[in-house]
Each structure stands twice: as structure tokens, then as C-alpha cells.
Amino acid sequence: MNADDERLAAWLDGALSPEETEAFAARIESDPALAAKAEAWLANDRTITQAFEAAERPIDDALIARLGLGPADSLPVMAPTVAPIAANDNPRSARLGWWAGGSALAASIAAALFLTVQPPAPVDELSGALERTASLGTAQLADGRKVTPLLTVRAADGRWCREFRDGGETALACRAQGGRWSIEARAKGAAAEDTNAIAVASGADPAPLEAAYRQLKASDPVGTDQEQGLIAKGWK
Secondary structure, eight states: OOHHHHHHHHTTOOOHHHHHEEEEEEEHHHHHHHHHHHHHHHHHHHHHHHHHHHSSSSOOOOHHHHHHOOOGGGGGOOOOSOOOOOOOOSSSHHHHHHGGGHHHHHHHHHHHHHOOOOOOOOOOHHHHHHHHTTTTTOOOOOTSSSEEEEEEEOOOOOOEEEEEEEETEEEEEEOOOSSOOEEEEESSSSOOOOEEEEEEEOOOOOHHHHHHHHHTOOOOOOOOHHHHHHTTTTOO
């Protein structure tokens, strides 16, 4: 970038004083090459603005079908994440980075924003079982394992956590966004089938689970009705 480019960027951004603005406008009128560059930069502003405005408009059924995203009523409603850019709202440093190829960049930005509507990533089988199975119910996984949730608690950070029996082990997992459950602790041995207390059967090693409960600062187990409501509402 040269001094003229920096001055032009400041003029387009409204960053010059009234006297400097008037003087530079007069210079543009007397310099055809500088006037052409000013017009090109303003055109890039308009292109970027139009791209973001297009990205904010609802996606019609025809575009959804072309993208292979399914019927419109199956998609989440997404609030715009980027506000439209007015002609003189760009910081000078941002403007200098994209002026030479604004049209191509605008098209890329618009395409990226449209394609943020993606189907959710598949959840693993264990997460699916913990997501949908009530305590003392059993879900069989494809590999033959049987998973039996035993109780549900809430961690101090707001996550829901479930203790469950997985073959000859007892484990504790907590839910992340998107329905994926991550293991916090495992203990050898089967847990007691008591949904009203956090306890491990005498045949199991309680230390790993008890340490995890302390670290999570877990609540008392929720009742059956509350747990069923959480499952029905997707743990919201």
C-alpha cells in the first residue's frame, strides 16, 4: 500500500477531518486514476454489503433442495450472525485487506454463510443410549453391549450427568451440546440399582466415581418424572 491508498481508505471511511475530506475530494476530481480507484473501492463496498444482506434473507425451498438439506420445516431457525456492512462502516485496516478482490471475497462469504446450515453430526451409540433411555431401562448397542442408566444428576456447571452400568463396569458420563455424552469416570463392578442415591455396589470400586461426583459438585439424583421430562425435551 502507498500513501494515496491509505489516504483514500481514510477518506472512504470518513476518518479525515472536514478540511482534509474537502481537499482530498478535490484531488480525486483532478486525478482520473485516483477517481477510478475510489469508484472501484466503493463498488467493492456495495458488493460485500449485498452479499451479507442476501445471506440474511430466508433460504427458500428451492435452494434447500439443491443443497440436499431436506424440507424447510426440518431446519433450525438461525439468527443472522453478521450484521450488514454500511458503505463507510469498515475499519480502515479491514478495507485495505480486501479491496483488490472484493467481488470474489463477497461471493465466498455469502456461500460460507449459506452453508452454515448443516445437518447435525451423528451421535455415537453410547451417547444415543444415554440420551433416550430412562433409568433402569436397558439399551443394546450394535456390538452387543447392554447399557443401563441408573441415575441422573446435574453438575455444578449446568451439565446433566448419568451413572450407568456397561457390562461389568459402572461409569459416569456428562452431556455436551449436540447430545454427545463424555465419560467422566469408570469403575469395575456393577452399581446398585437405586435411583434415589449416589451409591456403588459393594462389589465395585467406588473411588473413581466418588471422586468424579465431588469434582462435578453433582446434585442429588433427579426424580423419575423430571428425568422423563428431560429426555422428552432433549435435555433442555
